[in-house]
Amino acid sequence: MKNIDKIMAGKEILVGLMVLICIGNVAAFAISSDYWSQYPLRMAPGETKEFSLILQNLVGTSDLKLKAVVSTGSSVLRLADSSDIYIVPAGEKKNVDLIASVPADSKPGQIYNVKVDFSEITDSSSGEFRLGTAIGQGFDIVILPGVVEELNKNLILYIAAGAILLAVIIFILLRILKKKSKKKRR
Amino acid sequence: MKKGKGERVLERSKNTFVFVFVLLLFVALIAIGYFSGFFGKITTFDTATSKSVGVNITVGAPVIIEVLNGTGTMSLSAATLSTSRVINFTVYHGAGSQFLNDSTAYLNITLVGGVGELLRNNSCTRLNQSANYVTYSCNITMWWWDGAGNWNITAEIEDNNSNVAINSSTTLFVGSTTGFEMSPNNLTWAAMGLGATNQSSNNDPLVLNNTGNQPIGNATGTSNISINATDLKGETNNIYSLFANNFSAGPVGGSCPGAACTECGGGYAGNFSRNKYANVTNVILPKGNYTKQDGTGQEQIFFCLRIAGYEIISQAYSTVNMTAWTVKIG
Numbered sequence: 001m002k003n004i005d006k007i008m009a010g011k012e013i014l015v016g017l018m019v020l021i022c023i024g025n026v027a028a029f030a031i032s033s034d035y036w037s038q039y040p041l042r043m044a045p046g047e048t049k050e051f052s053l054i055l056q057n058l059v060g061t062s063d064l065k066l067k068a069v070v071s072t073g074s075s076v077l078r079l080a081d082s083s084d085i086y087i088v089p090a091g092e093k094k095n096v097d098l099i100a101s102v103p104a105d106s107k108p109g110q111i112y113n114v115k116v117d118f119s120e121i122t123d124s125s126s127g128e129f130r131l132g133t134a135i136g137q138g139f140d141i142v143i144l145p146g147v148v149e150e151l152n153k154n155l156i157l158y159i160a161a162g163a164i165l166l167a168v169i170i171f172i173l174l175r176i177l178k179k180k181s182k183k184k185r186r
Numbered sequence: 187m188k189k190g191k192g193e194r195v196l197e198r199s200k201n202t203f204v205f206v207f208v209l210l211l212f213v214a215l216i217a218i219g220y221f222s223g224f225f226g227k228i229t230t231f232d233t234a235t236s237k238s239v240g241v242n243i244t245v246g247a248p249v250i251i252e253v254l255n256g257t258g259t260m261s262l263s264a265a266t267l268s269t270s271r272v273i274n275f276t277v278y279h280g281a282g283s284q285f286l287n288d289s290t291a292y293l294n295i296t297l298v299g300g301v302g303e304l305l306r307n308n309s310c311t312r313l314n315q316s317a318n319y320v321t322y323s324c325n326i327t328m329w330w331w332d333g334a335g336n337w338n339i340t341a342e343i344e345d346n347n348s349n350v351a352i353n354s355s356t357t358l359f360v361g362s363t364t365g366f367e368m369s370p371n372n373l374t375w376a377a378m379g380l381g382a383t384n385q386s387s388n389n390d391p392l393v394l395n396n397t398g399n400q401p402i403g404n405a406t407g408t409s410n411i412s413i414n415a416t417d418l419k420g421e422t423n424n425i426y427s428l429f430a431n432n433f434s435a436g437p438v439g440g441s442c443p444g445a446a447c448t449e450c451g452g453g454y455a456g457n458f459s460r461n462k463y464a465n466v467t468n469v470i471l472p473k474g475n476y477t478k479q480d481g482t483g484q485e486q487i488f489f490c491l492r493i494a495g496y497e498i499i500s501q502a503y504s505t506v507n508m509t510a511w512t513v514k515i516g
Binding site for chain 2: 028029030031032033034035036038039054056058059115117119120122131132133134135136137138
């Protein structure tokens with residue numbers, strides 16, 4: 001406020017515009033995750049998986065208030081908690097639990113892009129105004145071949161192997177029969 | 187009396203058996219050192235100035251049987267903190283644990299696919315021991331910029347006869363940490379008249395420090411840094427506003443004020459829209475130790491007010507009556 005007061009005081013003399021974008025105590029929060037752009041979350045069709053992101057406020061001197069939003073892929077990813085507001089005390093970490101659930105009819109190799117945005121909630125009630133920070137944690141969910149597909153694949157292999165075996169047996173039997181019939185003719 | 191054919195064959199077989207038996211016995215005796223005293227005597231006899239030679243014979247070489255890396259996954263603390271990880275490994279030595287050379291016990295970890303990302307620990311210490319086994323404990327310190335992914339762990343030790351044992355069978359998974367901080371704490375513009383154009387902030391650039399191990403954006407110019415701007419309302423009369431789309435930003439500052447300000451337009455300067463994230467193109471924030479203050483792990487953003495229209499009045503304008511501007515990565 002002191003800055004503003006000073007500028008306002010000088011306004012009369014300068015007869016001009018004063019532009020001020022104040023940034024309060026900019027929070028330095030971070031997000032840790034086991035999944036990121038190069039490390040997708042792998043899931044089978046119809047599978048549901050719970051995992052966590054970790055909010056860090058380890059070097060901050062004040063508590064952090066963050067709002068979480070699944071900004072991309074909300075059809076397959078949601079927050080496990082009932083509230084989307086997370087308070088991370090100074091010097092601490094906090095887990096954000098997420099639930100990923102992919103449809104049963106997902107195709108192997110299909111990719112779902114997901115992203116969770118965490119925005120700092122700034123408090124302007126004190127008359128200060130801030131430039132806040134936000135971090136988007138995005139990654140892919142990649143669909144692996146499901147159990148049914150694996151079984152089907154194995155079944156096809158078994159059928160093919162059985163058919164080949166049967167053909168070989170028939171071929172051998174035919175040869176034997178042919179030889180026998182030749183001997184009989186002699 | 188002449189022997190029969192069968193007897194001759196039997197006798198020949200017996201002779202062959204005896205010869206082979208004696209030969210094998212002789213070889214075995216040499217192998218176990220039965221004649222070493224005799225050979226030693228010959229050597230001593232032959233040498234005028236004999237010297238005593240001490241020979242240590244240890245049974246076998248050391249083997250690292252296990253590398254313990256806890257859960258095998260970890261995440262790093264954001265800047266400016268380090269993260270320590272204790273990794274233990276167990277060594278077996280057939281001759282006894284006293285033959286292991288503690289000063290050679292070390293451990294290094296290398297990021298798979300990383301360029302030059304290697305950490306080494308030479309100060310592994312004995313944690314516990316038994317007759318033939320020793321467990322060493324090594325403390326690896328990682329920093330916020332150390333890469334995410336799988337790190338190969340290599341444990342190594344020598345015994346007193348320089349027999350080396352290496353084990354590279356385990357990995358450590360390090361998750362991603364995405365974070366940043368920025369300064370200064372405010373952006374200001376010098377006083378200007380109505381109708382002024384291309385006015386650069388007088389206290390920029392906004393310096394971003396990467397506090398995690400994820401690069402933001404890439405070298406091809408793809409930026410992942412965006413700004414959500416709001417209109418600046420008049421502090422005395424909030425009917426008047428400086429609109430968000432009057433501002434722009436870019437990674438390079440020109441000679442300002444004036445049209446030559448790079449951040450004021452053209453090229454890669456981003457133009458803002460009210461309450462929408464606008465990507466600031468060509469702004470990339472690589473990972474690294476930003477505390478060097480040489481540009482490593484840092485990026486700058488310069489700001490410009492492109493025009494202060496004649497439709498507003500002279501007063502202070504700020505975000506005090508609006509929501510904050512937000513700088514977002516990712």
